Amino acid sequence: MKPSYFSYIALFFAVFALSTSAIFVKLADAPPAITAFYRLFFAMLLLLPFLIGKKSNRQELVGLTKKQWGLGILSGLFLACHYVLWFESLEYTSVASSTVIVTLQPLFSMVGGYLLFKERFSKGAILGCFVAIIGSLIIGWQDFQISGEALYGDILAFIAAGIITGYFFIGQSVRKDLSLISYSVIGYGSSAIFLAIYALFLKESFFHYSSDTWWALLGLAFIATILGQTIFNWLLKWLSTSIISMSILGETIGTCILAYFILDEVISIQQGVGIVVILIGLALFLIQQRQTN
Numbered sequence: 001m002k003p004s005y006f007s008y009i010a011l012f013f014a015v016f017a018l019s020t021s022a023i024f025v026k027l028a029d030a031p032p033a034i035t036a037f038y039r040l041f042f043a044m045l046l047l048l049p050f051l052i053g054k055k056s057n058r059q060e061l062v063g064l065t066k067k068q069w070g071l072g073i074l075s076g077l078f079l080a081c082h083y084v085l086w087f088e089s090l091e092y093t094s095v096a097s098s099t100v101i102v103t104l105q106p107l108f109s110m111v112g113g114y115l116l117f118k119e120r121f122s123k124g125a126i127l128g129c130f131v132a133i134i135g136s137l138i139i140g141w142q143d144f145q146i147s148g149e150a151l152y153g154d155i156l157a158f159i160a161a162g163i164i165t166g167y168f169f170i171g172q173s174v175r176k177d178l179s180l181i182s183y184s185v186i187g188y189g190s191s192a193i194f195l196a197i198y199a200l201f202l203k204e205s206f207f208h209y210s211s212d213t214w215w216a217l218l219g220l221a222f223i224a225t226i227l228g229q230t231i232f233n234w235l236l237k238w239l240s241t242s243i244i245s246m247s248i249l250g251e252t253i254g255t256c257i258l259a260y261f262i263l264d265e266v267i268s269i270q271q272g273v274g275i276v277v278i279l280i281g282l283a284l285f286l287i288q289q290r291q292t293n
Helices: 005-018 021-027 032-053 055-062 066-089 095-102 106-117 123-143 148-174 180-201 211-235 241-262 269-292
Strands: none
Touching (some): 005 211, 021 095, 021 241, 032 055, 032 066, 055 180, 066 095, 066 148, 066 180, 095 123, 095 148, 106 123, 106 241, 123 241, 123 269, 148 180, 148 211, 148 241, 180 211, 241 269
């Protein structure tokens, strides 16, 4: 079944919501493990009433198979690893560089989609993918630093990109038979548990943070996760991982715009050119893939 235009509208809304991630992480004065923990923990708490309050969701949760539980928990592990690595990368490299690298998910998703789901891509879609990636590289090029800590941060972001693609592939498989709320609560809840264990291992404090940090953590949970990540989980029932991963390249655009208004960062001519190139690539990819589906 060909996805509706509403699916694409929801997709771009989720991309913009996700664009707030790097901004909130920068505003939150907390260690990466704690930031990641509260992002998923608060998101789970926000969704929990919908799980408990609806009879069909409760019945579904009770009737889950061991395989569904296993895949749900595995998705939580992938998500926990992704956020720890990405938030850690922001401690060592710039917002632009880290965001650009972590959104290079199409490189993983197109290969995985072909091998795991026999997904086919037209030449136009492949061209659109590489055009959009080039646009991301144009935006972040001046921030790439092949030295010491910055290089380490870039490597962490690249690994995080591969891991989040694995998370979406699990979701693409599980969401065929599992509702959005059940899948999200299991994934976010198990991820929060993994992150809590990791934070305890590092002996990080779970409290004693400023009010600004708590607001930033709540923003991460509600805006970036519920309105961003959770909508992606919902769309996995109709859209492939490759389409969602491609669209996430637009996160770079949203982050640049938000950084201009919130962090007083200037949008350079180079970044403006990169934004236009990304939009051209995304449009080419999505149009070509919609025609072939």
